[in-house]
Amino acid sequence: DIQMTQSPSTLSASVGDRVTITCRASQSISSWLAWYQLKPGKAPKLLIYKASSLESGVPSRFSGSGSGTEFTLTITSLQPDDFATYYCQQYNSYSLTFGGGTKVEIK
């Protein structure tokens, strides 16, 4: 299976900060990467697919970049609603795998 490694595992930030989360794949996955936002008690939400395509309805302060083995999710000007846990997921192979998650906490 393709291993996905996210960093950091926890991130403390303030409203208005620029936040960057990194996801690394154990082998090249081209641009077959998605990002999700999870909040307790709510259905997970798709943010980004194909590494940099913004899902419809997702605020433009979210962006994704990268290809091959290294990817980033950036949130410009962090908002109160953005404090959550974020996961990357590769879909280069039939066995889909997620990163370990990054919890964005209030500083």
Add this chain to the structure above:
Amino acid sequence: QVQLVESGGGVVQPGRSLRLSCAASGFTFSGYGMHWVRQTPGKGLEWVAVIWYDGSNKYYAASVKGRFTISRDNSDNTLYLQMNSLRAEDTAVYYCARDRSTSNDFFDCWGQGTLVTVSS
């Protein structure tokens, strides 16, 4: 309005079985691949299984292969997960998720999840 509603979770003893259901509405169910994804306490998200739009292909995570079976009823817009020989490490919130495609890519819509606890 796309909606996925899971049911069937609960407390079950190790070695026993449980069947989860996911009722889909608001879209053409037979046109999409469907998945089960679980979130274990402290371990994050783990993909469990996928079934293609027409049921022609099914794939499983190594951790559940041979114990879990994914199926679907396109006439009833329902996805299932039959879980046998349950283990403590299967304890998780199980989500039903729709694939963006007819097969297996990424998940564009998720349910709220159903909690499965495996404990004696």
